[in-house]
Amino acid sequence: MENNQNMQKEARAKRSYAWLAWLGTALIVAGLVSFLIWQPRIAKTMAANYPTTKEVVYQPPADLNENALASLPEYTSPATQPALIREPATHTEADADLRTQPVEYVVQEGDTPWQIVERFYADLISKPADVFRYLYAVYNNNPFLQDNSQNLKPGQTLLLPPVPGVWYKWTRNDTVQSVSEKFSPYMWDPTVPEGFHVNPEDIINFIGNDIDPKDPKIDPGTFIMVPGGAKPLVVVSFASATSASGMKRSPFDGPGACEFNQVAFGTGSFIYPSATHFISGGYFMPGHWGVDFGSGLGSAVFAADSGVVSYAGWLNGGYGNLVVIDHGNGYSTLYEHLSSYNVRCGQMVNQGEMVGGAGSTGNSTGPHLHFEIQSGSGHIDPLSVLP
Ligand SMILES: [Zn+2]
Numbered sequence: 461m462e463n464n465q466n467m468q469k470e471a472r473a474k475r476s477y478a479w480l481a482w483l484g485t486a487l488i489v490a491g492l493v494s495f496l497i498w499q500p501r502i503a504k505t506m507a508a509n510y511p512t513t514k515e516v517v518y519q520p521p522a523d524l525n526e527n528a529l530a531s532l533p534e535y536t537s538p539a540t541q542p543a544l545i546r547e548p549a550t551h552t553e554a555d556a557d558l559r560t561q562p563v564e565y566v567v568q569e570g571d572t573p574w575q576i577v578e579r580f581y582a583d584l585i586s587k588p589a590d591v592f593r594y595l596y597a598v599y600n601n602n603p604f605l606q607d608n609s610q611n612l613k614p615g616q617t618l619l620l621p622p623v624p625g626v627w628y629k630w631t632r633n634d635t636v637q638s639v640s641e642k643f644s645p646y647m648w649d650p651t652v653p654e655g656f657h658v659n660p661e662d663i664i665n666f667i668g669n670d671i672d673p674k675d676p677k678i679d680p681g682t683f684i685m686v687p688g689g690a691k692p693l694v695v696v697s698f699a700s701a702t703s704a705s706g707m708k709r710s711p712f713d714g715p716g717a718c719e720f721n722q723v724a725f726g727t728g729s730f731i732y733p734s735a736t737h738f739i740s741g742g743y744f745m746p747g748h749w750g751v752d753f754g755s756g757l758g759s760a761v762f763a764a765d766s767g768v769v770s771y772a773g774w775l776n777g778g779y780g781n782l783v784v785i786d787h788g789n790g791y792s793t794l795y796e797h798l799s800s801y802n803v804r805c806g807q808m809v810n811q812g813e814m815v816g817g818a819g820s821t822g823n824s825t826g827p828h829l830h831f832e833i834q835s836g837s838g839h840i841d842p843l844s845v846l847p
Pocket residue numbers: 741742748750751752829830831
C-alpha cells in the first residue's frame with residue numbers, strides 16, 4: 461500500500477517535471493520566433509546609428525543623364541603624376557627647417573581638405589580652430605578648387621604653403637605695405653577666425669623669403685610667402701531664381717531641375733534630417749558648407765522643414781544624387797550623396813517627410829548625409845539652428 465502510494469507520488473512528480481520541460485521549451489521557441497521577427501528591425505536601427513564604411517556598388521538612378529556622366533573628367537592615377545609627395549611630418553624641430561618653402565601634394569583617393577590639413581600641418585595645429593587657417597591656405601593657394609571641397613579630386617596636385625598664408629608672385633608695383641593690406645581680408649563671415657591680418661614685418665622676417673631687413677627689395681616675378689595672409693573665400697549661392705513667368709527655377713542645371721511654384725512654406729525652424737545626429741566627417745567650415753551625418757546606407761533622410769523640392773536628381777560636381785528644398789522663407793536645404801530619392805522637383809513636402817535614402821553617390825568616401833542650409837546671403841552652420 462505504501463509502496464503503491466510512493467509510486468503514485470513519483471508518477472505525479474514525473475508528470476509535473478515533463479510539464480515544466482515543455483513550458484521551458486515553448487518559452488525558448490517563442491523567444492527565437494520573436495527574435496526572428498524583430499531581427500530586421502534591430503538590424504535597421506543598428507545600421508541607422510552606425511556609419512558603415514564598407515564599399516558599395518553604385519547603382520545609377522533610373523533617370524540618370526548619361527551625357528552628363530560621360531562629361532566627367534577622366535580619372536588619372538596619382539601614381540603617374542610626376543610630383544613630389546611629402547609624407548606628413550610630426551617632428552617640430554625637423555619642420556623648423558622644412559617650413560620655408562611650399563610643397564606639392566598629390567591628392568589621394570579618399571582625401572578631404574580637412575584630412576590633408578590635419579596630416580600636413582600636424583606639427584603646427586594646436587587647437588581645432590587652427591584648422592580653419594590652414595583650410596584657407598589650401599583654398600587660397602589652389603584656385604582651381606574654387607573654395608569648394610567637392611572640387612577636390614584624386615590626382616590633382618595641391619600647393620601647400622609652408623605656413624598658413626598666401627604664396628604670392630611679386631609684381632612691379634607691389635610694396636610690402638600694399639601686399640600686407642591685399643591679404644588682410646575683411647571679416648566677411650562670422651565663421652572666419654580672427655587674426656587674418658598681415659604685418660609688413662612678417663613678410664620681411666619670413667626666413668624662406670630671404671629678404672634683407674635693412675634693404676627690403678623684392679624682384680618682380682619672385683614668389684614670396686605672405687604669412688598669415690588670406691583671400692576671402694567665395695560662397696556659391698543655392699538660391700532659386702525667379703523666372704519671367706513668376707515661377708521659380710531650380711538653383712542648379714541638371715536632370716533634377718524644373719520650374720516650380722512656391723506652394724508650400726517652411727515653419728522657420730529645422731529638425732534633424734536623419735535619425736542619426738552623430739557627425740561622421742566634416743563639420744561646417746570654409747570649403748565645406750554643411751555637416752556630414754553618419755547615416756547608414758539607405759537610412760531615411762527627412763525634410764528639415766516644409767517647402768517645395770527645387771531639385772531632385774543627379775548632379776555633376778561631386779553632389780551625386782541631390783535633393784534641394786526651397787522653404788520659401790529665404791532658406792533652402794540640401795541633401796547630398798543620396799542612394800535614392802523619392803521626391804520630384806516641384807513637389808511640396810512637409811517637415812519630417814522622407815525625401816530619400818542616405819548614400820555615397822558623387823564625391824563621397826562612404827555612406828553619409830551631407831546636409832547644408834543656405835540662406836539668402838550664404839550658408840549657415842546647420843548645427844547652430846538644429847534643436
Ligand atoms: Zn560633406
